[in-house]
Amino acid sequence: MDSDVEIEALVRSRNVIVCVGSGGVGKTTMSAAIALKAAELGRTVCVLTIDPARRLANALGLESLGNVETVVDRARFEAAGLPAPAGQLWAMTLDPKRTWDDLVRRFAADEAQAQRILGNHYYQQISSAIAGSQEFMAMEKLYELHESGTYDLIVLDTPPARHALDFLDAPKKMMGFMDESLLNILLAPGRVGLSLFQASGAWMFAALQRLTGFEVLRDISEFVRSFSGMHAGFRDRAARVETLLRASGSTVLLVTSPNPPTVEEALTFRRKLVDYGLPWAGFIVNRVHGSALGEPGAAEAWAALRQDPARLLTGLDVPGTPDLAARVADNLERFEALAQRDAVQVDRLARACAGPGLRSTVPAFDEDVHDLSGLARINRHLFPERNQSHALSVHR
Amino acid sequence: MPSLFDKRLLIFSGKGGAGKTSVAAAAAVAAARRGKRVLVVEIGDEERLPSIFGSRKKAGYAGGPVLAMPGAPPIWSMCLTAREALREFAVRSVKFEVFYETIFENPVTRLFTAAAPGLDELTIMGKLEFLVRDSVAPARNGPFDLVILDAPSTGQGLALFKVPLMAMSMARMGPLHTKAERMWQLVADSARTAFNIVTLPEEMPVNEAIDLHRAATEMGLPPGKLIVNGVYPDFFPGDEAALSRARVRGAVPADLPGRLARAAVDAAASFVTRRQAHLALIAKLDAAVPLERITLPFLFTPRIGAGELATFADSLDGF
Numbered sequence: 001m002d003s004d005v006e007i008e009a010l011v012r013s014r015n016v017i018v019c020v021g022s023g024g025v026g027k028t029t030m031s032a033a034i035a036l037k038a039a040e041l042g043r044t045v046c047v048l049t050i051d052p053a054r055r056l057a058n059a060l061g062l063e064s065l066g067n068v069e070t071v072v073d074r075a076r077f078e079a080a081g082l083p084a085p086a087g088q089l090w091a092m093t094l095d096p097k098r099t100w101d102d103l104v105r106r107f108a109a110d111e112a113q114a115q116r117i118l119g120n121h122y123y124q125q126i127s128s129a130i131a132g133s134q135e136f137m138a139m140e141k142l143y144e145l146h147e148s149g150t151y152d153l154i155v156l157d158t159p160p161a162r163h164a165l166d167f168l169d170a171p172k173k174m175m176g177f178m179d180e181s182l183l184n185i186l187l188a189p190g191r192v193g194l195s196l197f198q199a200s201g202a203w204m205f206a207a208l209q210r211l212t213g214f215e216v217l218r219d220i221s222e223f224v225r226s227f228s229g230m231h232a233g234f235r236d237r238a239a240r241v242e243t244l245l246r247a248s249g250s251t252v253l254l255v256t257s258p259n260p261p262t263v264e265e266a267l268t269f270r271r272k273l274v275d276y277g278l279p280w281a282g283f284i285v286n287r288v289h290g291s292a293l294g295e296p297g298a299a300e301a302w303a304a305l306r307q308d309p310a311r312l313l314t315g316l317d318v319p320g321t322p323d324l325a326a327r328v329a330d331n332l333e334r335f336e337a338l339a340q341r342d343a344v345q346v347d348r349l350a351r352a353c354a355g356p357g358l359r360s361t362v363p364a365f366d367e368d369v370h371d372l373s374g375l376a377r378i379n380r381h382l383f384p385e386r387n388q389s390h391a392l393s394v395h396r
Numbered sequence: 397m398p399s400l401f402d403k404r405l406l407i408f409s410g411k412g413g414a415g416k417t418s419v420a421a422a423a424a425v426a427a428a429r430r431g432k433r434v435l436v437v438e439i440g441d442e443e444r445l446p447s448i449f450g451s452r453k454k455a456g457y458a459g460g461p462v463l464a465m466p467g468a469p470p471i472w473s474m475c476l477t478a479r480e481a482l483r484e485f486a487v488r489s490v491k492f493e494v495f496y497e498t499i500f501e502n503p504v505t506r507l508f509t510a511a512a513p514g515l516d517e518l519t520i521m522g523k524l525e526f527l528v529r530d531s532v533a534p535a536r537n538g539p540f541d542l543v544i545l546d547a548p549s550t551g552q553g554l555a556l557f558k559v560p561l562m563a564m565s566m567a568r569m570g571p572l573h574t575k576a577e578r579m580w581q582l583v584a585d586s587a588r589t590a591f592n593i594v595t596l597p598e599e600m601p602v603n604e605a606i607d608l609h610r611a612a613t614e615m616g617l618p619p620g621k622l623i624v625n626g627v628y629p630d631f632f633p634g635d636e637a638a639l640s641r642a643r644v645r646g647a648v649p650a651d652l653p654g655r656l657a658r659a660a661v662d663a664a665a666s667f668v669t670r671r672q673a674h675l676a677l678i679a680k681l682d683a684a685v686p687l688e689r690i691t692l693p694f695l696f697t698p699r700i701g702a703g704e705l706a707t708f709a710d711s712l713d714g715f
Binding site: 022024025054055089121122125126133160174181219260261262265268292293295297298301302304305311312313314319321324327328329330331332334335337338341366367369370 | 411412413414442446513514549562565566595598599600601603631632633634635638639641652653656657659660661663664666667669670673696697698699700
């Protein structure tokens with residue numbers, strides 16, 4: 001497929017690559033493959049994953065450690081039959097709860113404030129369980145890794161989301177909630193003089209209290225109050241994350257499968273990313289079925305073969321059951337139908353995204369990718385060896 | 397064993413992309429074939445169910461019929477958003493719309509309610525509990541027999557069902573506690589509810605299904621079925637070894653028909669390899685997840701439509 005943006009150029013030049021897309025499309029695998037390539041190109045790269053498949057996590061050496069960057073050492077490359085990279089490949093699995101705790105410790109004025117927050121009932125619930133928390137912390141960790149200056153490139157695998165901008169909106173929502181000025185108006189237990197919003201404020205408080213009971217309001221208001229003075233730090237940080245994501249050193253790649261409903265979601269994602277001013281660079285379509293009947297004359301030749309399927313097995317010495325050849329032919333045609341569907345969807349994506357952009361496809365493999373050599377195999381498709389063939393022709 | 401379709405609430409959860417929505421829709425078809433009056437519920441701003449049923453009309457928050465099969469009650473769907481659920485709840489509990497406007501449309505409250513972590517999940521759960529209590533038989537004049545929930549994917553899905561527990565532990569008494577307790581009693585009641593897990597025969601979804609089953613069991617969600625979606629059918633019984641051998645044998649022929657024949661044999665061998673991988677992962681699931689398993693075939697069609705739902709429903713019929 002023609003692509004007017006070279007993914008290799010992105011991997012060589014950017015500081016942040018964010019992979020977004022619907023659940024189940026292979027974001028984690030693509031993120032890891034891109035990071036592997038960057039390391040091969042000599043960069044010091046960290047891939048920040050959210051929830052890697054266990055065997056992939058094992059391949060990257062992430063089996064036990066959460067929230068700590070781990071270098072993928074030489075032995076693991078050797079075991080996968082790959083040369084040691086010119087750069088360094090680091091990987092990390094996000095632990096949202098621990099990232100929250102670290103953040104609280106960082107911004108708390110003193111140990112007492114930190115302990116007050118860490119011990120709050122409501123804090124304990126939201127920091128581990130609630131949707132949005134993961135997105136907030138992924139952004140936080142991205143920023144922290146970027147600020148550390150340790151890495152040339154950070155590849156972020158975003159949490160699966162139904163909405164494209166969850167990873168930006170969720171932090172904002174949560175920040176809005178922790179804004180104490182808001183809470184001061186809403187919940188002032190035991191105080192009189194809700195001057196500004198007096199009438200409705202009193203109503204609200206009464207209604208909420210009737211509904212939730214006093215202790216819930218107390219827990220929540222204590223939670224927000226315990227963040228007293230920290231909000232500015234949080235907000236400042238969130239603004240910096242957004243600046244980082246919009247900066248020229250950052251790029252967003254959209255990963256999708258060729259399933260029609262997933263492609264529809266991808267197009268919605270893409271529109272929102274662009275509207276938001278994020279540097280969208282293109283898409284990767286994963287698990288695309290290839291056609292065997294693509295070359296000129298193939299369709300006619302296949303139709304002729306189809307008349308006499310026994311010819312499919314001649315010379316192969318396959319001692320099959322009687323109608324095996326016919327079933328082999330049926331099977332090819334079923335996958336041809338899938339290949340056609342996929343081609344239509346890939347084309348649809350390309351047409352819907354006018355202007356320059358990366359257009360990459362990765363085929364459906366026989367086996368799930370779960371190790372470094374599998375990632376390298378993906379990279380042979382993500383990064384086709386144009387440079388090499390060019391180099392060969394120069395040498396000749 | 398009592399049928400899955402005699403419950404009041406069927407929850408379908410699992411990894412994103414595993415086909416929860418299609419499976420929930422197919423379960424609705426299977427239930428309607430038995431004469432059940434079914435309501436399928438999805439959550440979020442982007443409504444997907446009506447189009448899967450082949451309906452052009454959205455059902456929205458109020459819900460509406462999306463599929464009428466001959467001789468079966470019409471299937472309804474409904475798309476819940478937390479915002480509308482909160483509004484409905486508020487109007488219902490303060491009785492007068494004008495109070496709702498004062499309290500819940502107040503800019504401060506709006507900001508607060510839009511942001512409070514957990515509140516979205518709580519209002520959705522509240523609505524779900526109300527639906528089952530108010531609209532499902534034996535409720536008086538309940539228009540439905542069964543509610544099917546297309547739940548959010550794994551992590552968020554569990555958060556949804558955890559929220560009532562969280563609210564109960566935070567509010568140890570009072571109306572919130574009572575309401576949260578009622579929500580929890582519904583989802584945890586094995587007589588009325590079944591928590592079903594949808595997965596694909598691939599490594600990550602399988603591991604996630606195993607983890608999800610463990611977490612759901614620990615929480616006390618009543619076990620339903622394990623649905624493995626997209627399993628390659630047995631197209632080459634007895635020929636697996638021969639095909640795999642044929643693949644590795646011989647060079648690629650130079651002539652076009654020869655290459656096509658080769659491609660066809662390779663595609664068959666590749667199919668066999670993937671089917672074997674599917675079976676190995678299913679064996680792993682069976683060893684780790686003690687739920688009755690339902691296997692749904694991989695569909696070689698471009699898009700899920702009425703025919704595909706019927707095929708899936710056939711597979712679900714006996715449960």
